[in-house]
Amino acid sequence: MKKIIITILGILILTLAFNTIASSQNIALRNFNSMKSYDVNLYPNPVTEDKFKVESEDLIKVVEVINVIGQIIHKQENEISSTDAIVVRLSNCEKGMYLVKVTFDDEKSIIKKLLVK
Numbered sequence: 001m002k003k004i005i006i007t008i009l010g011i012l013i014l015t016l017a018f019n020t021i022a023s024s025q026n027i028a029l030r031n032f033n034s035m036k037s038y039d040v041n042l043y044p045n046p047v048t049e050d051k052f053k054v055e056s057e058d059l060i061k062v063v064e065v066i067n068v069i070g071q072i073i074h075k076q077e078n079e080i081s082s083t084d085a086i087v088v089r090l091s092n093c094e095k096g097m098y099l100v101k102v103t104f105d106d107e108k109s110i111i112k113k114l115l116v117k
Helices: 002-034
Strands: 041-043 051-055 060-066 072-077 085-089 096-104 109-116
Touching: 060 085, 072 085
Parallel strands: none
Antiparallel strands: 041 051, 051 085, 060 072, 060 096, 096 109
């Protein structure tokens, strides 16, 4: 009888702990789901000429091109605050993989890969 009571108490404690964890995760999921998500299109990708276009449904503030060792090789600010697309011109850019960091008007940013051929 004592083992049954201990087992039942253990199950109740585990159930309570699981419900507490599950409810806290639901709160976190609701907060995460309410955050705005951003998407960016880079084209052409791979880049075969000296320019590419960055497009988004959101207002782009800054575009940075970063090489594989973390150096910013190009930074371009959006001078027209009403556009959601920027043409980026890369001069003397070596072939290889780059990261493109796009910062939006609310200071949130997204990073995409870019291949230069």
